[in-house]
Amino acid sequence: MKERRVSEAVIRRLPKYYRQLQELEKRGIERISSSELSNEMGFNASQIRQDFNCFGGFGQQGYGYQVSVLLKEIGSILGLTHVYNIVIIGAGNIGKALARYADFGKEGYCVKGVFDIRPDLIGKNLSGVTVSDVSTLDVFLAENPIDIGVICTQKENAQEIADKLVANNVHAIWNFAPIDVHVENASVENVHLSDSLYVLSYRLTNS
Amino acid sequence: MKERRVSEAVIRRLPKYYRQLQELEKRGIERISSSELSNEMGFNASQIRQDFNCFGGFGQQGYGYQVSVLLKEIGSILGLTHVYNIVIIGAGNIGKALARYADFGKEGYCVKGVFDIRPDLIGKNLSGVTVSDVSTLDVFLAENPIDIGVICTQKENAQEIADKLVANNVHAIWNFAPIDVHVENASVENVHLSDSLYVLSYRLTNS
Numbered sequence: 001m002k003e004r005r006v007s008e009a010v011i012r013r014l015p016k017y018y019r020q021l022q023e024l025e026k027r028g029i030e031r032i033s034s035s036e037l038s039n040e041m042g043f044n045a046s047q048i049r050q051d052f053n054c055f056g057g058f059g060q061q062g063y064g065y066q067v068s069v070l071l072k073e074i075g076s077i078l079g080l081t082h083v084y085n086i087v088i089i090g091a092g093n094i095g096k097a098l099a100r101y102a103d104f105g106k107e108g109y110c111v112k113g114v115f116d117i118r119p120d121l122i123g124k125n126l127s128g129v130t131v132s133d134v135s136t137l138d139v140f141l142a143e144n145p146i147d148i149g150v151i152c153t154q155k156e157n158a159q160e161i162a163d164k165l166v167a168n169n170v171h172a173i174w175n176f177a178p179i180d181v182h183v184e185n186a187s188v189e190n191v192h193l194s195d196s197l198y199v200l201s202y203r204l205t206n207s
Numbered sequence: 208m209k210e211r212r213v214s215e216a217v218i219r220r221l222p223k224y225y226r227q228l229q230e231l232e233k234r235g236i237e238r239i240s241s242s243e244l245s246n247e248m249g250f251n252a253s254q255i256r257q258d259f260n261c262f263g264g265f266g267q268q269g270y271g272y273q274v275s276v277l278l279k280e281i282g283s284i285l286g287l288t289h290v291y292n293i294v295i296i297g298a299g300n301i302g303k304a305l306a307r308y309a310d311f312g313k314e315g316y317c318v319k320g321v322f323d324i325r326p327d328l329i330g331k332n333l334s335g336v337t338v339s340d341v342s343t344l345d346v347f348l349a350e351n352p353i354d355i356g357v358i359c360t361q362k363e364n365a366q367e368i369a370d371k372l373v374a375n376n377v378h379a380i381w382n383f384a385p386i387d388v389h390v391e392n393a394s395v396e397n398v399h400l401s402d403s404l405y406v407l408s409y410r411l412t413n414s
Contacts, residue, residue, distance in 0.1 A: 011409055015402035023387075078405045079412025093304030098400075100300065103385065109404070148407055171414075172407040178310065180230075187410040189403040193305075195222035196396035197316070198285045200355055200379040202218055203394040205286025207378075 006054050013051055014078055016041065021071040033064035083108045085145060087170075089161050090152030091116040091124070091131045094176050098150060099126040109148070113140055117157075134161075141168035148172040155179040162188070213261050220258055221285055223248065228278040240271035290315045292352060294377075296368050297359030298323040298331070298338045301383050305357060306333040316355070320347055324364075341368075348375035355379040362386040369395070 020041055024032060034052075038045035052058055052065075058073055059065045075081060086104075088095050091114050098104070099114055114126050115134040124131045132140065141164075149165035151158050151173060158177035165173060166186045173188045175181050180190045227248055231239060241259075245252035259265050259272075265280055266272045282288060293311075295302050298321050305311070306321055321333050322341040331338045339347065348371075356372035358365050358380060365384035372380060373393045380395045382388050387397045 006413075011406060012402075014409065015399070015405035018405065019399065019402075077409070077413075079408040080405065082408070082412065084408060084411070093300045093307065097300030097304065101385075103401075107401070147411055148404075172411050174404055174407055178308075187407055187414070189407055191400065191403055192222070192226065193398065194310075194314070195219075195226075196398055197355075197381055198222040198225065198287070199218060200381055200394055200396055201286040201289070201291060202221065202284070204291070204354055204379050205289065206213075206284075207394070 010051050010054055013043070014074055017048075017051070018071070018074050018078060018080075021067055021074065024067050025071055029067055031064050031066055034059065036064070080108060083110055084147040085110055085112045086148045086150060087111075087113040087115065087137075087140070087146050087165075088150045088152060089115045089134060089137065089165075090154075090177075091118075091121045091126060092152060095150070095152035096126060098152065098176075099129065112144055112146060113137075115140075117153075137161075137164060138168060141165070141170065146170050148174055151175040151177050151181065153177050217258050217261055220250070221281055224255075224258070225278070225281045225285060225287075228274055228281065231274050232278055236274055238271050238273055241266065243271070287315060290317055291354040292317055292319045293355045293357060294318075294320040294322065294344075294347070294353050294372075295357045295359060296322045296341060296344065296372075297361075297384075298325075298328045298333060299359060302357070302359035303333060305359065305383075306336065319351055319353060322347075324360075344368075344371060345375060348372070348377065353377050355381055358382040358384050358388065360384050 034045040034048045037048055055077055058070050086109050088099055088111060095114065099111055104111070111127070111129050114129050114131045115137050116122060116131050117134045121131050122133050147170070149170040151161050153161055155177045158175060158179055159181050162173050162175065162181040162183050166183045171186045173181060173183060173186055175188060175190045181188060241252040241255045244255055262280070262284055265277050293316050295306055295318060302321065306318055311318070318334070318336050321336050321338045322344050323329060323338050324341045328338050329340050354377070356377040358368050360368055362384045365382060365386055366388050369380050369382065369388035369390050373390045378393045380388060380390060380393055382395060382397045388395060
């Protein structure tokens with residue numbers, strides 16, 4: 001399926017469609033219309049049709065979408081048919097949680113290395129991967145092609161680690177340090193957990 | 208400032224404005240125009256002006272926005288002037304990371320209790336709070352008014368915990384279990400860490 005130019009907003013909705021379709025498949029639902037999908041997800045039905053049209057459309061008028069086909073297509077558009085090699089820098093609580101998150105393996109994300117600066121963490125085993133000294137990261141990256149670098153360090157070290165990853169040909173950064181990192185020639189997702197907490201605070205205050 | 212009816216999309220942008228303004232304040236920037244803010248954030252300048260107009264507008268034509276005033280106003284709209292009492296259910300890696308996240312205290316979120324089911328975690332101290340047996344959660348909630356319940360359990364237990372929280376007058380649920388919980392009469396934020404990972408995969412595949 002040939003892809004057209006896709007807006008940022010559509011790209012951000014794709015993971016939500018993907019999760020919803022996985023959920024529908026689990027519930028044994030084989031076919032769904034855009035208006036049923038709209039009810040499930042709270043997105044506008046015409047927006048859903050428009051989004052899918054960006055990729056050539058998968059539905060048939062009066063029939064709707066076949067869940068398994070749509071799931072497979074969106075997974076393929078998201079690149080979830082590939083295997084991605086990951087390193088995690090920072091073996092604190094968040095780093096540990098991610099290293100141990102079993103579903104990553106199922107979805108094609110393979111943790112190849114975990115790094116930390118703390119002597120008491122170096123050498124520990126995390127789901128089959130030994131935590132290495134972060135001073136060996138350069139050498140490791142020179143020898144192992146890595147797709148995604150996950151930053152779980154203190155905020156003070158995040159930018160330096162990001163620069164090091166990119167300098168060593170890592171083209172995607174998933175940053176959990178509570179500060180935005182900025183790099184060129186790589187994609188970055190700065191994760192802000194507190195954004196959703198603020199939304200809750202808003203609703204508590206304004207309800 | 209009297210609030211008008213505010214769309215979901217605007218509410219979701221507010222935390223981003225708030226973070227950006229904190230950052231600007233740290234950099235010593237006192238005044239900013241909507242087009243400068245647009246450059247910093249990648250949002251359209253007219254969208255920024257429209258968003259702020261939802262709350263009565265804070266700027267002056269030809270002058271722009273005063274960063275400290277705007278920061279204070281948006282913080283107040285988000286309800287960050289209040290103190291929120293929190294409980295965390297699940298003292299695994301994510302629960303620990305959140306309990307130890309020092310910035311929550313600064314921002315008015317106060318962890319009042321942490322609960323788990325595992326005997327080896329019960330009794331442990333997490334940043335000044337002792338982990339309690341989850342079987343005592345009902346009694347605790349009856350005696351302590353709690354604003355936000357944070358769910359960091361296995362996915363199998365998440366819905367049951369959510370129901371228990373809401374039954375005990377907790378009106379906001381921040382859910383990190385990798386399954387959506389659904390409740391009535393409370394606000395829920397289901398956090399999906401993998402969404403941003405999928406976006407990275409998309410970019411790696413389509414760049």
